[in-house]
Amino acid sequence: MSLGDMAGVMNDGAIIMGDLFCADGHSKDRHNFAISHMHSDHASLLTKCLYNGRVFMTKATRDLLEAINDDSYADRTFDGSIKRKQIQILEYKERAKVLENDIIEYIAFYHSNHALGASQIEITTKDKKRIVYSGDITADDIPPENIHTLILDATHGHPSYDKVKDPASIERRMLDKIDEVTSAENPQSVVIHGHEGKLQEVMTLISNHKTLDNFPMQASAKEIKIADVYRKYDFNIREEITDWSSDKGEEQREETDWPFMEFYTQNTKRTYENKRKAFTFLLTDKSNQTPIIESDNTWTVTTSAHAGHNELLSYVEKAKTTTSEQLRIIVDNSRSKQAKALVGVLRAKGYNVEFQPKI
Incomplete structure:
Protein backbone atom coordinates (compact mmCIF):
# COMPACT_ATOMS: atom_id res chain seq x y z
CA MET A 1 0.00 0.00 0.00
CA SER A 2 0.99 3.65 -0.25
CA LEU A 3 0.69 5.98 2.71
CA GLY A 4 -1.72 8.02 0.64
CA ASP A 5 -4.30 5.25 1.02
CA MET A 6 -4.55 6.13 4.75
CA ALA A 7 -5.57 2.57 5.65
CA GLY A 8 -3.73 -0.64 5.04
CA VAL A 9 -1.01 -3.10 5.97
CA MET A 10 2.66 -2.52 5.21
CA ASN A 11 5.06 -5.28 4.16
CA ASP A 12 6.44 -5.51 7.70
CA GLY A 13 2.96 -5.83 9.23
CA ALA A 14 2.56 -2.24 10.43
CA ILE A 15 -1.10 -1.18 10.27
CA ILE A 16 -1.58 2.32 8.81
CA MET A 17 -4.70 4.09 10.05
CA GLY A 18 -5.70 7.59 8.99
CA ASP A 19 -3.22 10.44 8.59
CA LEU A 20 -1.62 10.10 12.02
CA PHE A 21 -1.62 6.54 13.38
CA CYS A 22 0.28 3.29 13.04
CA ALA A 23 -0.85 0.18 14.94
CA ASP A 24 1.05 -2.97 15.94
CA GLY A 25 4.22 -1.90 14.16
CA HIS A 26 6.38 1.09 13.34
CA SER A 27 6.44 3.71 10.61
CA LYS A 28 9.07 6.44 10.51
CA ASP A 29 6.47 8.82 9.10
CA ARG A 30 4.14 8.45 12.09
CA HIS A 31 4.38 9.80 15.64
CA ASN A 32 1.24 8.20 17.10
CA PHE A 33 1.16 4.45 17.65
CA ALA A 34 -1.26 1.93 19.12
CA ILE A 35 -0.75 -1.63 20.33
CA SER A 36 -3.69 -4.04 20.27
CA HIS A 37 -2.27 -6.58 22.75
CA MET A 38 0.83 -8.04 24.36
CA HIS A 39 1.89 -10.79 21.92
CA SER A 40 5.22 -10.33 20.19
CA ASP A 41 3.90 -10.29 16.61
CA HIS A 42 1.95 -7.18 17.60
CA ALA A 43 4.05 -5.48 20.31
CA SER A 44 7.70 -6.24 19.57
CA LEU A 45 8.47 -2.73 18.26
CA LEU A 46 7.22 -0.90 21.34
CA THR A 47 10.63 0.56 22.25
CA LYS A 48 11.22 1.80 18.70
CA CYS A 49 7.80 3.44 18.73
CA LEU A 50 8.50 5.14 22.06
CA TYR A 51 11.57 6.82 20.63
CA ASN A 52 9.53 8.11 17.70
CA GLY A 53 6.30 9.20 19.39
CA ARG A 54 3.61 8.27 21.87
CA VAL A 55 2.02 4.84 22.14
CA PHE A 56 -1.62 4.19 23.06
CA MET A 57 -2.68 0.96 24.78
CA THR A 58 -4.86 -0.35 27.59
CA LYS A 59 -3.55 -0.37 31.15
CA ALA A 60 -3.54 -4.18 31.26
CA THR A 61 -1.48 -4.36 28.06
CA ARG A 62 1.04 -1.94 29.52
CA ASP A 63 1.28 -3.97 32.73
CA LEU A 64 1.76 -7.17 30.76
CA LEU A 65 4.45 -5.66 28.52
CA GLU A 66 6.29 -4.49 31.63
CA ALA A 67 6.28 -8.10 32.86
CA ILE A 68 7.27 -9.55 29.48
CA ASN A 69 10.06 -7.04 28.83
CA ASP A 70 11.17 -6.75 32.49
CA ASP A 71 10.85 -2.97 32.23
CA SER A 72 8.75 -0.12 33.56
CA TYR A 73 6.75 2.15 31.26
CA ALA A 74 4.38 3.78 33.72
CA ASP A 75 6.24 7.06 34.07
CA ARG A 76 8.61 6.92 31.14
CA THR A 77 9.01 10.00 28.96
CA PHE A 78 11.54 11.02 26.34
CA ASP A 79 12.51 14.49 25.21
CA GLY A 80 12.28 15.01 21.47
CA SER A 81 11.00 17.07 18.61
CA ILE A 82 7.32 16.39 19.30
CA LYS A 83 7.25 17.33 22.99
CA ARG A 84 6.89 14.40 25.42
CA LYS A 85 7.06 10.90 24.01
CA GLN A 86 5.17 8.47 26.20
CA ILE A 87 2.71 5.65 26.70
CA GLN A 88 -0.86 6.88 26.92
CA ILE A 89 -3.44 4.63 28.61
CA LEU A 90 -7.03 4.46 27.39
CA GLU A 91 -10.02 2.70 28.92
CA TYR A 92 -12.26 0.73 26.58
CA LYS A 93 -14.53 3.07 24.55
CA GLU A 94 -12.68 6.15 25.83
CA ARG A 95 -11.92 8.52 22.92
CA ALA A 96 -8.67 10.46 22.82
CA LYS A 97 -8.22 13.48 20.57
CA VAL A 98 -4.92 13.80 18.72
CA LEU A 99 -3.84 17.01 17.00
CA GLU A 100 -0.80 17.10 14.75
CA ASN A 101 0.03 19.36 11.80
CA ASP A 102 -3.47 20.91 12.02
CA ILE A 103 -5.03 17.44 11.59
CA ILE A 104 -7.40 16.13 14.26
CA GLU A 105 -8.08 12.41 14.66
CA TYR A 106 -9.59 10.33 17.46
CA ILE A 107 -8.55 6.95 18.80
CA ALA A 108 -10.60 4.49 20.85
CA PHE A 109 -10.18 0.87 21.98
CA TYR A 110 -12.91 -1.77 22.02
CA HIS A 111 -12.72 -4.96 24.02
CA SER A 112 -11.36 -8.22 22.59
CA ASN A 113 -11.37 -11.58 24.37
CA HIS A 114 -8.13 -12.70 22.72
CA ALA A 115 -6.04 -12.00 25.83
CA LEU A 116 -6.07 -9.80 28.90
CA GLY A 117 -5.99 -6.16 27.76
CA ALA A 118 -6.55 -6.98 24.08
CA SER A 119 -8.33 -4.43 21.91
CA GLN A 120 -9.90 -3.63 18.61
CA ILE A 121 -8.54 -0.24 17.54
CA GLU A 122 -10.73 2.50 16.06
CA ILE A 123 -9.44 5.69 14.41
CA THR A 124 -11.84 8.45 13.39
CA THR A 125 -10.24 10.49 10.62
CA LYS A 126 -10.45 14.20 9.88
CA ASP A 127 -13.25 13.32 7.41
CA LYS A 128 -15.13 11.50 10.20
CA LYS A 129 -14.47 8.10 8.59
CA ARG A 130 -13.99 5.26 11.06
CA ILE A 131 -11.11 2.88 10.40
CA VAL A 132 -11.05 -0.23 12.60
CA TYR A 133 -8.24 -2.72 13.03
CA SER A 134 -9.70 -5.88 14.49
CA GLY A 135 -6.44 -7.12 16.04
CA ASP A 136 -6.65 -10.78 17.02
CA ILE A 137 -10.33 -11.39 17.68
CA THR A 138 -12.35 -14.28 19.10
CA ALA A 139 -15.83 -15.66 18.51
CA ASP A 140 -17.30 -13.42 21.22
CA ASP A 141 -15.96 -10.09 19.98
CA ILE A 142 -18.33 -7.40 18.71
CA PRO A 143 -17.05 -4.83 16.18
CA PRO A 144 -17.50 -1.09 16.70
CA GLU A 145 -20.35 0.53 14.80
CA ASN A 146 -20.33 2.61 11.61
CA ILE A 147 -17.04 1.29 10.22
CA HIS A 148 -15.87 2.71 6.90
CA THR A 149 -12.72 0.56 6.54
CA LEU A 150 -12.12 -2.69 8.44
CA ILE A 151 -8.61 -4.14 8.64
CA LEU A 152 -9.27 -7.77 9.48
CA ASP A 153 -7.33 -10.54 11.20
CA ALA A 154 -6.96 -13.68 9.05
CA THR A 155 -5.38 -16.11 11.51
CA HIS A 156 -8.12 -18.68 10.84
CA GLY A 157 -9.26 -17.36 7.50
CA HIS A 158 -9.33 -20.71 5.71
CA PRO A 159 -12.70 -22.55 5.82
CA SER A 160 -11.05 -25.63 7.37
CA TYR A 161 -10.51 -23.74 10.63
CA ASP A 162 -13.80 -24.22 12.44
CA LYS A 163 -13.26 -27.07 14.86
CA VAL A 164 -13.59 -25.40 18.27
CA LYS A 165 -17.33 -25.46 18.94
CA ASP A 166 -17.44 -25.87 22.72
CA THR A 303 -7.77 -23.45 21.96
CA SER A 304 -10.22 -20.67 21.14
CA ALA A 305 -7.69 -17.82 21.15
CA HIS A 306 -8.73 -16.78 17.62
CA ALA A 307 -12.07 -16.64 15.85
CA GLY A 308 -12.68 -19.55 13.49
CA HIS A 309 -13.50 -19.07 9.81
CA ASN A 310 -17.28 -18.82 10.21
CA GLU A 311 -16.83 -16.63 13.27
CA LEU A 312 -14.74 -14.21 11.19
CA LEU A 313 -17.54 -14.11 8.63
CA SER A 314 -20.04 -13.43 11.42
CA TYR A 315 -17.84 -10.59 12.72
CA VAL A 316 -17.79 -9.01 9.24
CA GLU A 317 -21.55 -9.40 8.92
CA LYS A 318 -22.04 -7.64 12.26
CA ALA A 319 -19.80 -4.80 11.08
CA LYS A 320 -21.77 -4.52 7.84
CA THR A 321 -25.15 -4.22 9.57
CA THR A 322 -24.15 -1.05 11.45
CA THR A 323 -22.71 0.96 8.55
CA SER A 324 -24.74 3.13 6.20
CA GLU A 325 -22.25 2.87 3.32
CA GLN A 326 -20.40 0.04 1.65
CA LEU A 327 -17.93 -1.55 4.03
CA ARG A 328 -14.35 -1.64 2.75
CA ILE A 329 -12.34 -4.61 4.05
CA ILE A 330 -8.57 -5.08 4.05
CA VAL A 331 -7.45 -8.52 5.19
CA ASP A 332 -4.09 -8.66 6.99
CA ASN A 333 -1.78 -10.79 4.81
CA SER A 334 1.32 -10.16 6.94
CA ARG A 335 0.56 -12.36 9.96
CA SER A 336 -1.25 -15.30 8.37
CA LYS A 337 -1.05 -17.40 5.22
CA GLN A 338 -4.83 -17.67 5.17
CA ALA A 339 -5.65 -14.12 4.07
CA LYS A 340 -6.11 -14.99 0.39
CA ALA A 341 -8.53 -17.81 1.20
CA LEU A 342 -10.59 -15.47 3.39
CA VAL A 343 -10.62 -12.79 0.68
CA GLY A 344 -11.94 -15.34 -1.83
CA VAL A 345 -14.84 -16.28 0.44
CA LEU A 346 -15.70 -12.65 1.23
CA ARG A 347 -15.60 -11.65 -2.44
CA ALA A 348 -17.99 -14.50 -3.27
CA LYS A 349 -20.36 -12.98 -0.72
CA GLY A 350 -20.19 -9.59 -2.48
CA TYR A 351 -17.87 -7.70 -0.13
CA ASN A 352 -15.48 -4.97 -1.26
CA VAL A 353 -12.33 -6.70 -0.03
CA GLU A 354 -8.61 -7.05 -0.73
CA PHE A 355 -5.57 -8.41 1.06
CA GLN A 356 -2.51 -6.40 2.01
CA PRO A 357 0.43 -6.46 1.69
CA LYS A 358 0.52 -7.85 -1.86
CA ILE A 359 3.22 -10.42 -1.17
Whole structure:
Protein backbone atom coordinates (compact mmCIF):
# COMPACT_ATOMS: atom_id res chain seq x y z
CA MET A 1 0.00 0.00 0.00
CA SER A 2 0.99 3.65 -0.25
CA LEU A 3 0.69 5.98 2.71
CA GLY A 4 -1.72 8.02 0.64
CA ASP A 5 -4.30 5.25 1.02
CA MET A 6 -4.55 6.13 4.75
CA ALA A 7 -5.57 2.57 5.65
CA GLY A 8 -3.73 -0.64 5.04
CA VAL A 9 -1.01 -3.10 5.97
CA MET A 10 2.66 -2.52 5.21
CA ASN A 11 5.06 -5.28 4.16
CA ASP A 12 6.44 -5.51 7.70
CA GLY A 13 2.96 -5.83 9.23
CA ALA A 14 2.56 -2.24 10.43
CA ILE A 15 -1.10 -1.18 10.27
CA ILE A 16 -1.58 2.32 8.81
CA MET A 17 -4.70 4.09 10.05
CA GLY A 18 -5.70 7.59 8.99
CA ASP A 19 -3.22 10.44 8.59
CA LEU A 20 -1.62 10.10 12.02
CA PHE A 21 -1.62 6.54 13.38
CA CYS A 22 0.28 3.29 13.04
CA ALA A 23 -0.85 0.18 14.94
CA ASP A 24 1.05 -2.97 15.94
CA GLY A 25 4.22 -1.90 14.16
CA HIS A 26 6.38 1.09 13.34
CA SER A 27 6.44 3.71 10.61
CA LYS A 28 9.07 6.44 10.51
CA ASP A 29 6.47 8.82 9.10
CA ARG A 30 4.14 8.45 12.09
CA HIS A 31 4.38 9.80 15.64
CA ASN A 32 1.24 8.20 17.10
CA PHE A 33 1.16 4.45 17.65
CA ALA A 34 -1.26 1.93 19.12
CA ILE A 35 -0.75 -1.63 20.33
CA SER A 36 -3.69 -4.04 20.27
CA HIS A 37 -2.27 -6.58 22.75
CA MET A 38 0.83 -8.04 24.36
CA HIS A 39 1.89 -10.79 21.92
CA SER A 40 5.22 -10.33 20.19
CA ASP A 41 3.90 -10.29 16.61
CA HIS A 42 1.95 -7.18 17.60
CA ALA A 43 4.05 -5.48 20.31
CA SER A 44 7.70 -6.24 19.57
CA LEU A 45 8.47 -2.73 18.26
CA LEU A 46 7.22 -0.90 21.34
CA THR A 47 10.63 0.56 22.25
CA LYS A 48 11.22 1.80 18.70
CA CYS A 49 7.80 3.44 18.73
CA LEU A 50 8.50 5.14 22.06
CA TYR A 51 11.57 6.82 20.63
CA ASN A 52 9.53 8.11 17.70
CA GLY A 53 6.30 9.20 19.39
CA ARG A 54 3.61 8.27 21.87
CA VAL A 55 2.02 4.84 22.14
CA PHE A 56 -1.62 4.19 23.06
CA MET A 57 -2.68 0.96 24.78
CA THR A 58 -4.86 -0.35 27.59
CA LYS A 59 -3.55 -0.37 31.15
CA ALA A 60 -3.54 -4.18 31.26
CA THR A 61 -1.48 -4.36 28.06
CA ARG A 62 1.04 -1.94 29.52
CA ASP A 63 1.28 -3.97 32.73
CA LEU A 64 1.76 -7.17 30.76
CA LEU A 65 4.45 -5.66 28.52
CA GLU A 66 6.29 -4.49 31.63
CA ALA A 67 6.28 -8.10 32.86
CA ILE A 68 7.27 -9.55 29.48
CA ASN A 69 10.06 -7.04 28.83
CA ASP A 70 11.17 -6.75 32.49
CA ASP A 71 10.85 -2.97 32.23
CA SER A 72 8.75 -0.12 33.56
CA TYR A 73 6.75 2.15 31.26
CA ALA A 74 4.38 3.78 33.72
CA ASP A 75 6.24 7.06 34.07
CA ARG A 76 8.61 6.92 31.14
CA THR A 77 9.01 10.00 28.96
CA PHE A 78 11.54 11.02 26.34
CA ASP A 79 12.51 14.49 25.21
CA GLY A 80 12.28 15.01 21.47
CA SER A 81 11.00 17.07 18.61
CA ILE A 82 7.32 16.39 19.30
CA LYS A 83 7.25 17.33 22.99
CA ARG A 84 6.89 14.40 25.42
CA LYS A 85 7.06 10.90 24.01
CA GLN A 86 5.17 8.47 26.20
CA ILE A 87 2.71 5.65 26.70
CA GLN A 88 -0.86 6.88 26.92
CA ILE A 89 -3.44 4.63 28.61
CA LEU A 90 -7.03 4.46 27.39
CA GLU A 91 -10.02 2.70 28.92
CA TYR A 92 -12.26 0.73 26.58
CA LYS A 93 -14.53 3.07 24.55
CA GLU A 94 -12.68 6.15 25.83
CA ARG A 95 -11.92 8.52 22.92
CA ALA A 96 -8.67 10.46 22.82
CA LYS A 97 -8.22 13.48 20.57
CA VAL A 98 -4.92 13.80 18.72
CA LEU A 99 -3.84 17.01 17.00
CA GLU A 100 -0.80 17.10 14.75
CA ASN A 101 0.03 19.36 11.80
CA ASP A 102 -3.47 20.91 12.02
CA ILE A 103 -5.03 17.44 11.59
CA ILE A 104 -7.40 16.13 14.26
CA GLU A 105 -8.08 12.41 14.66
CA TYR A 106 -9.59 10.33 17.46
CA ILE A 107 -8.55 6.95 18.80
CA ALA A 108 -10.60 4.49 20.85
CA PHE A 109 -10.18 0.87 21.98
CA TYR A 110 -12.91 -1.77 22.02
CA HIS A 111 -12.72 -4.96 24.02
CA SER A 112 -11.36 -8.22 22.59
CA ASN A 113 -11.37 -11.58 24.37
CA HIS A 114 -8.13 -12.70 22.72
CA ALA A 115 -6.04 -12.00 25.83
CA LEU A 116 -6.07 -9.80 28.90
CA GLY A 117 -5.99 -6.16 27.76
CA ALA A 118 -6.55 -6.98 24.08
CA SER A 119 -8.33 -4.43 21.91
CA GLN A 120 -9.90 -3.63 18.61
CA ILE A 121 -8.54 -0.24 17.54
CA GLU A 122 -10.73 2.50 16.06
CA ILE A 123 -9.44 5.69 14.41
CA THR A 124 -11.84 8.45 13.39
CA THR A 125 -10.24 10.49 10.62
CA LYS A 126 -10.45 14.20 9.88
CA ASP A 127 -13.25 13.32 7.41
CA LYS A 128 -15.13 11.50 10.20
CA LYS A 129 -14.47 8.10 8.59
CA ARG A 130 -13.99 5.26 11.06
CA ILE A 131 -11.11 2.88 10.40
CA VAL A 132 -11.05 -0.23 12.60
CA TYR A 133 -8.24 -2.72 13.03
CA SER A 134 -9.70 -5.88 14.49
CA GLY A 135 -6.44 -7.12 16.04
CA ASP A 136 -6.65 -10.78 17.02
CA ILE A 137 -10.33 -11.39 17.68
CA THR A 138 -12.35 -14.28 19.10
CA ALA A 139 -15.83 -15.66 18.51
CA ASP A 140 -17.30 -13.42 21.22
CA ASP A 141 -15.96 -10.09 19.98
CA ILE A 142 -18.33 -7.40 18.71
CA PRO A 143 -17.05 -4.83 16.18
CA PRO A 144 -17.50 -1.09 16.70
CA GLU A 145 -20.35 0.53 14.80
CA ASN A 146 -20.33 2.61 11.61
CA ILE A 147 -17.04 1.29 10.22
CA HIS A 148 -15.87 2.71 6.90
CA THR A 149 -12.72 0.56 6.54
CA LEU A 150 -12.12 -2.69 8.44
CA ILE A 151 -8.61 -4.14 8.64
CA LEU A 152 -9.27 -7.77 9.48
CA ASP A 153 -7.33 -10.54 11.20
CA ALA A 154 -6.96 -13.68 9.05
CA THR A 155 -5.38 -16.11 11.51
CA HIS A 156 -8.12 -18.68 10.84
CA GLY A 157 -9.26 -17.36 7.50
CA HIS A 158 -9.33 -20.71 5.71
CA PRO A 159 -12.70 -22.55 5.82
CA SER A 160 -11.05 -25.63 7.37
CA TYR A 161 -10.51 -23.74 10.63
CA ASP A 162 -13.80 -24.22 12.44
CA LYS A 163 -13.26 -27.07 14.86
CA VAL A 164 -13.59 -25.40 18.27
CA LYS A 165 -17.33 -25.46 18.94
CA ASP A 166 -17.44 -25.87 22.72
CA PRO A 167 -14.38 -24.47 24.54
CA ALA A 168 -15.87 -25.27 27.96
CA SER A 169 -16.14 -28.97 27.04
CA ILE A 170 -12.50 -29.00 25.89
CA GLU A 171 -11.43 -27.43 29.20
CA ARG A 172 -13.38 -30.04 31.18
CA ARG A 173 -11.78 -32.91 29.23
CA MET A 174 -8.34 -31.43 29.81
CA LEU A 175 -8.89 -31.07 33.57
CA ASP A 176 -10.25 -34.64 33.74
CA LYS A 177 -7.12 -35.90 31.98
CA ILE A 178 -4.85 -33.98 34.40
CA ASP A 179 -6.80 -35.55 37.28
CA GLU A 180 -6.33 -38.98 35.73
CA VAL A 181 -2.57 -38.82 35.16
CA THR A 182 -1.72 -37.16 38.48
CA SER A 183 -3.80 -39.57 40.57
CA ALA A 184 -2.94 -42.80 38.76
CA GLU A 185 -1.27 -45.72 40.54
CA ASN A 186 1.96 -44.59 38.91
CA PRO A 187 1.31 -40.84 38.77
CA GLN A 188 2.86 -38.55 36.19
CA SER A 189 3.69 -34.90 36.37
CA VAL A 190 2.17 -32.59 33.76
CA VAL A 191 3.84 -30.11 31.39
CA ILE A 192 1.53 -27.64 29.64
CA HIS A 193 2.97 -25.87 26.59
CA GLY A 194 1.30 -22.69 25.35
CA HIS A 195 1.70 -19.01 24.58
CA GLU A 196 1.74 -16.16 27.05
CA GLY A 197 -1.75 -15.41 28.25
CA LYS A 198 -3.20 -18.80 27.41
CA LEU A 199 -0.88 -20.38 30.00
CA GLN A 200 -2.18 -17.95 32.63
CA GLU A 201 -5.76 -18.82 31.70
CA VAL A 202 -4.96 -22.51 32.25
CA MET A 203 -3.26 -21.64 35.54
CA THR A 204 -6.59 -20.08 36.52
CA LEU A 205 -8.52 -23.23 35.55
CA ILE A 206 -6.20 -25.46 37.56
CA SER A 207 -6.11 -23.09 40.55
CA ASN A 208 -9.90 -23.34 40.77
CA HIS A 209 -10.02 -27.14 40.36
CA LYS A 210 -10.07 -28.49 43.94
CA THR A 211 -8.61 -31.94 43.24
CA LEU A 212 -5.41 -30.31 41.92
CA ASP A 213 -4.87 -28.02 44.92
CA ASN A 214 -1.98 -29.98 46.39
CA PHE A 215 0.24 -30.31 43.35
CA PRO A 216 3.04 -27.73 43.01
CA MET A 217 3.02 -25.42 39.99
CA GLN A 218 6.19 -24.32 38.17
CA ALA A 219 6.91 -21.73 35.48
CA SER A 220 9.64 -19.39 34.33
CA ALA A 221 10.21 -16.13 36.19
CA LYS A 222 8.63 -14.25 33.29
CA GLU A 223 5.50 -16.41 33.25
CA ILE A 224 5.17 -15.91 37.01
CA LYS A 225 5.35 -12.12 36.52
CA ILE A 226 2.64 -12.36 33.85
CA ALA A 227 0.55 -14.45 36.26
CA ASP A 228 0.96 -11.69 38.85
CA VAL A 229 -0.56 -9.23 36.36
CA TYR A 230 -3.47 -11.56 35.58
CA ARG A 231 -4.09 -11.93 39.32
CA LYS A 232 -4.17 -8.13 39.61
CA TYR A 233 -7.03 -8.15 37.08
CA ASP A 234 -9.11 -10.64 39.11
CA PHE A 235 -7.89 -13.93 37.64
CA ASN A 236 -7.90 -16.36 40.55
CA ILE A 237 -4.43 -17.86 40.08
CA ARG A 238 -2.78 -19.66 42.96
CA GLU A 239 -0.29 -17.40 44.78
CA GLU A 240 2.51 -19.94 45.07
CA ILE A 241 4.14 -20.74 41.73
CA THR A 242 7.74 -21.90 41.85
CA ASP A 243 10.42 -20.53 39.54
CA TRP A 244 11.45 -23.49 37.36
CA SER A 245 15.13 -22.49 37.53
CA SER A 246 15.26 -22.25 41.34
CA ASP A 247 16.62 -24.85 43.75
CA LYS A 248 13.09 -25.42 45.00
CA GLY A 249 11.91 -26.07 41.46
CA GLU A 250 14.61 -28.67 40.96
CA GLU A 251 13.71 -30.33 44.26
CA GLN A 252 10.06 -30.55 43.19
CA ARG A 253 11.03 -32.21 39.91
CA GLU A 254 13.24 -34.73 41.73
CA GLU A 255 10.39 -35.77 44.05
CA THR A 256 9.36 -38.97 42.27
CA ASP A 257 6.30 -39.73 44.44
CA TRP A 258 4.54 -36.39 44.06
CA PRO A 259 3.64 -34.90 40.64
CA PHE A 260 4.23 -31.27 39.69
CA MET A 261 2.62 -29.13 36.99
CA GLU A 262 4.81 -27.01 34.73
CA PHE A 263 3.76 -24.19 32.39
CA TYR A 264 6.14 -23.76 29.46
CA THR A 265 6.11 -21.41 26.44
CA GLN A 266 8.34 -23.58 24.22
CA ASN A 267 6.99 -26.46 22.13
CA THR A 268 10.15 -28.54 22.63
CA LYS A 269 9.54 -31.30 25.15
CA ARG A 270 11.52 -31.54 28.36
CA THR A 271 13.71 -34.61 28.97
CA TYR A 272 11.27 -35.88 31.59
CA GLU A 273 8.44 -35.69 29.08
CA ASN A 274 10.38 -37.76 26.57
CA LYS A 275 11.10 -40.29 29.32
CA ARG A 276 7.34 -40.47 30.07
CA LYS A 277 7.81 -39.10 33.59
CA ALA A 278 5.51 -36.22 32.66
CA PHE A 279 2.40 -36.08 30.48
CA THR A 280 2.40 -33.42 27.76
CA PHE A 281 -0.35 -30.97 26.82
CA LEU A 282 0.36 -28.89 23.71
CA LEU A 283 -2.02 -25.92 23.54
CA THR A 284 -2.39 -24.66 19.98
CA ASP A 285 -4.62 -22.38 17.96
CA LYS A 286 -3.12 -23.54 14.66
CA SER A 287 -4.77 -26.95 14.34
CA ASN A 288 -7.58 -27.47 11.85
CA GLN A 289 -8.19 -31.04 12.99
CA THR A 290 -10.24 -32.34 15.91
CA PRO A 291 -10.28 -30.23 19.09
CA ILE A 292 -8.15 -32.78 20.96
CA ILE A 293 -5.60 -35.04 19.27
CA GLU A 294 -4.52 -37.93 21.49
CA SER A 295 -1.13 -39.49 20.81
CA ASP A 296 1.53 -41.29 22.84
CA ASN A 297 1.68 -39.58 26.27
CA THR A 298 0.59 -36.30 24.63
CA TRP A 299 -2.62 -34.38 24.05
CA THR A 300 -2.66 -31.59 21.47
CA VAL A 301 -5.48 -29.28 22.53
CA THR A 302 -6.97 -26.70 20.17
CA THR A 303 -7.77 -23.45 21.96
CA SER A 304 -10.22 -20.67 21.14
CA ALA A 305 -7.69 -17.82 21.15
CA HIS A 306 -8.73 -16.78 17.62
CA ALA A 307 -12.07 -16.64 15.85
CA GLY A 308 -12.68 -19.55 13.49
CA HIS A 309 -13.50 -19.07 9.81
CA ASN A 310 -17.28 -18.82 10.21
CA GLU A 311 -16.83 -16.63 13.27
CA LEU A 312 -14.74 -14.21 11.19
CA LEU A 313 -17.54 -14.11 8.63
CA SER A 314 -20.04 -13.43 11.42
CA TYR A 315 -17.84 -10.59 12.72
CA VAL A 316 -17.79 -9.01 9.24
CA GLU A 317 -21.55 -9.40 8.92
CA LYS A 318 -22.04 -7.64 12.26
CA ALA A 319 -19.80 -4.80 11.08
CA LYS A 320 -21.77 -4.52 7.84
CA THR A 321 -25.15 -4.22 9.57
CA THR A 322 -24.15 -1.05 11.45
CA THR A 323 -22.71 0.96 8.55
CA SER A 324 -24.74 3.13 6.20
CA GLU A 325 -22.25 2.87 3.32
CA GLN A 326 -20.40 0.04 1.65
CA LEU A 327 -17.93 -1.55 4.03
CA ARG A 328 -14.35 -1.64 2.75
CA ILE A 329 -12.34 -4.61 4.05
CA ILE A 330 -8.57 -5.08 4.05
CA VAL A 331 -7.45 -8.52 5.19
CA ASP A 332 -4.09 -8.66 6.99
CA ASN A 333 -1.78 -10.79 4.81
CA SER A 334 1.32 -10.16 6.94
CA ARG A 335 0.56 -12.36 9.96
CA SER A 336 -1.25 -15.30 8.37
CA LYS A 337 -1.05 -17.40 5.22
CA GLN A 338 -4.83 -17.67 5.17
CA ALA A 339 -5.65 -14.12 4.07
CA LYS A 340 -6.11 -14.99 0.39
CA ALA A 341 -8.53 -17.81 1.20
CA LEU A 342 -10.59 -15.47 3.39
CA VAL A 343 -10.62 -12.79 0.68
CA GLY A 344 -11.94 -15.34 -1.83
CA VAL A 345 -14.84 -16.28 0.44
CA LEU A 346 -15.70 -12.65 1.23
CA ARG A 347 -15.60 -11.65 -2.44
CA ALA A 348 -17.99 -14.50 -3.27
CA LYS A 349 -20.36 -12.98 -0.72
CA GLY A 350 -20.19 -9.59 -2.48
CA TYR A 351 -17.87 -7.70 -0.13
CA ASN A 352 -15.48 -4.97 -1.26
CA VAL A 353 -12.33 -6.70 -0.03
CA GLU A 354 -8.61 -7.05 -0.73
CA PHE A 355 -5.57 -8.41 1.06
CA GLN A 356 -2.51 -6.40 2.01
CA PRO A 357 0.43 -6.46 1.69
CA LYS A 358 0.52 -7.85 -1.86
CA ILE A 359 3.22 -10.42 -1.17
